Amino acid sequence: xxxxxxxxxxxxxxxxxxxxxxxxxxxxxxxxxxxxxxxxxxxxxxxxxxxxxxxxxxxxxxxxxxxxxxxxxxxxxxxxxxxxxxxxxxxxxxxxxx
Amino acid sequence: xxxxxxxxxxxxxxxxxxxxxxxxxxxxxxxxxxxxxxxxxxxxxxxxxxxxxxxxxxxxxxxxxxxxxxxxxxxxxxxxxxxxxxxxxxxxxxxxxxxxxxxxxxxxxxxxxxxxxxxxxxxxxxxxxxxxxxxxxxxxxxxxxxxxxxxxxxxxxxxxxxxxxxxxxxxxxxxxxxxxxxxxxxxxxxxxxxxxxxxxxxxxxxxxxxxxxxxxxxxxxxxxxxxxxxxxxxxxxxxxxxxxxxxxxxxxxxxxxxxxxxxxxxxxxxxxxxxxxxxxxxxxxxxx
Numbered sequence: 001x002x003x004x005x006x007x008x009x010x011x012x013x014x015x016x017x018x019x020x021x022x023x024x025x026x027x028x029x030x031x032x033x034x035x036x037x038x039x040x041x042x043x044x045x046x047x048x049x050x051x052x053x054x055x056x057x058x059x060x061x062x063x064x065x066x067x068x069x070x071x072x073x074x075x076x077x078x079x080x081x082x083x084x085x086x087x088x089x090x091x092x093x094x095x096x097x098x
Numbered sequence: 099x100x101x102x103x104x105x106x107x108x109x110x111x112x113x114x115x116x117x118x119x120x121x122x123x124x125x126x127x128x129x130x131x132x133x134x135x136x137x138x139x140x141x142x143x144x145x146x147x148x149x150x151x152x153x154x155x156x157x158x159x160x161x162x163x164x165x166x167x168x169x170x171x172x173x174x175x176x177x178x179x180x181x182x183x184x185x186x187x188x189x190x191x192x193x194x195x196x197x198x199x200x201x202x203x204x205x206x207x208x209x210x211x212x213x214x215x216x217x218x219x220x221x222x223x224x225x226x227x228x229x230x231x232x233x234x235x236x237x238x239x240x241x242x243x244x245x246x247x248x249x250x251x252x253x254x255x256x257x258x259x260x261x262x263x264x265x266x267x268x269x270x271x272x273x274x275x276x277x278x279x280x281x282x283x284x285x286x287x288x289x290x291x292x293x294x295x296x297x298x299x300x301x302x303x304x305x306x307x308x309x310x311x312x313x314x315x316x317x318x319x320x321x322x323x324x325x326x327x328x329x330x331x332x333x334x335x336x337x338x339x340x341x342x343x344x345x346x347x348x349x350x351x352x353x354x355x356x357x358x359x360x361x362x363x364x365x366x367x368x369x370x371x372x373x374x375x376x377x378x379x380x381x382x383x384x385x386x
Contacts, residue, residue: 022118022238053238054125055117061124085236088189090128 002048003031011041011071017048020056029059036066047077052085064095074098103156103164108172112273115173115240119180122237126180132187136215143183147292152179154288157328163372168274174244175281177237178251182285185225185252186218193218196228227253243269247276254282255289260365280370283362287374290358294351295323295335319347324384333359333376338384348381355379 001018012035020028035042042063046052052060060075067073074096078086086092109116127145137143155175156164167175188196193214200221206212218225227249230237234245247269250258260266266279322344325336333355339345356379363374 021235022114022121025121051235053121053236055121055238058121058124088129088192088233089125089236090132091125094128 001027003028005031005035007040011043012038013043013045015045015048019051019053020049020059021051021053022055025053025055025059028056029062032059032063036063036070041071042067042073044073044075045077046075046079046082049079049082052082054089057085057089057091060095061091072096101153101156103161104152104159104167104172104176107164107167108169108176111172112169115169115273118238118240119173119176122177122180125236126184129184130187132189133183136218137186143186145180147183148180150292151182151285151288152176154291154328155179155284158284158288158374158376159372160330160375166372168276170244170247170271170273170276171281173273174247174251174276175285177239177244177248178255178281178285179288181230181237181248182226182252182255182289183222184229185222185227188218188225188229190214192229192232193225196225196232199228200224223253223256223258240273241271243271243276247278247281250278251282251285255286258282260286260362261368266369277370277372280366280372283365283369283374287358287362290355291326291328291333294355295320295326315344315347318344319351322348323351328376330375331377333379335379335381336384337381352379352381 001016001020001024004015004017006013006015014031014035016028018024032042044060064073075086076098078097083092083097086095086097105116105119108119123145126148130143130145130148133143159167164172185196197217201224202217202221205220230239230249230252231245239245239248250266254260254266258265260279260282263279266282269276269278318340322337322339323335324338327334327336335348335352337345337348339348359374359376359379363377366372366374
């Protein structure tokens with residue numbers, strides 16, 4: 001999985017490419033630990049994310065809990081497969097998905 | 099003490115598989131609540147029920163037998179405890195899609211109730227199986243053999259023939275053997291105990307809102323059983339009847355659990371070198 005970060009004054013955009021699963025989620029978790037300290041909004045661009053498993057969802061949930069107290073977090077450009085996962089897991093009710 | 103023995107054993111033997119169960123549990127907390135809008139009645143299928151079933155598995159197996167399980171067996175048993183009722187919470191889209199795959203037998207010719215809620219309730223073990231197949235990637239289940247085992251164990255918590263050697267055969271994985279029939283029998287018995295003596299309904303639902311007779315009787319039966327003890331030789335229910343008429347309902351429940359216990363003992367003894375040491379279901383009446 002590729003993790004591409006773009007930062008401006010208001011937010012950090014994290015573009016994810018490939019699969020976010022048990023193999024790749026630890027890398028994202030490590031990246032996010034540094035980013036969530038900055039207290040900016042985090043935007044996850046999921047246009048090129050092919051799949052997200054429970055390991056990936058756990059990382060997003062963890063980031064969501066931290067960012068809810070600071071700058072907030074949102075998810076953009078989810079494809080149909082990823083959106084289906086958000087819906088059947090109920091994460092669409094928890095996360096801010098645009 | 100048998101608390102969390104399966105989880106502890108898995109963590110000690112295979113940290114990667116243990117981490118997968120933890121990731122799944124986080125997601126399933128929310129997923130398992132999704133049955134509530136469709137079933138606003140008095141049966142608990144939340145993560146609390148999953149945790150209870152897992153705890154009964156720990157108690158029924160006991161420390162010495164858990165020590166003999168492979169990492170693969172610990173993993174599929176924990177995952178099946180989490181996932182066995184996932185079919186109760188499927189959305190309309192999955193209901194329509196998965197219904198195409200289920201063998202309903204002669205149900206529609208022989209039963210008058212054919213509404214979605216009833217169909218899901220009656221066949222929820224089958225919906226669970228097909229749901230797990232469809233979403234195996236979501237839970238990062240590591241190999242096809244483990245998917246098959248979790249599917250069969252989840253289907254097998256109700257109704258299926260656990261002595262069918264084609265459907266419930268031993269599987270080999272890189273993390274050890276999976277004795278599917280034996281593990282399915284354990285989860286079936288654990289589920290039967292927890293469904294029968296469920297304490298969580300009191301936390302989840304308001305009993306004063308129950309309207310139908312079946313619901314009132316089920317909830318009253320739950321309320322009449324105050325505690326369960328899994329002893330070496332017996333499953334003991336501590337009973338304080340809510341009203342005298344509930345004694346007969348408790349008695350019927352004891353018979354039902356005993357039947358399941360007898361069947362699961364037979365499966366375990368015929369299909370593995372493990373055993374269920376409990377031979378009977380007993381009641382002890384609590385006196386004020």
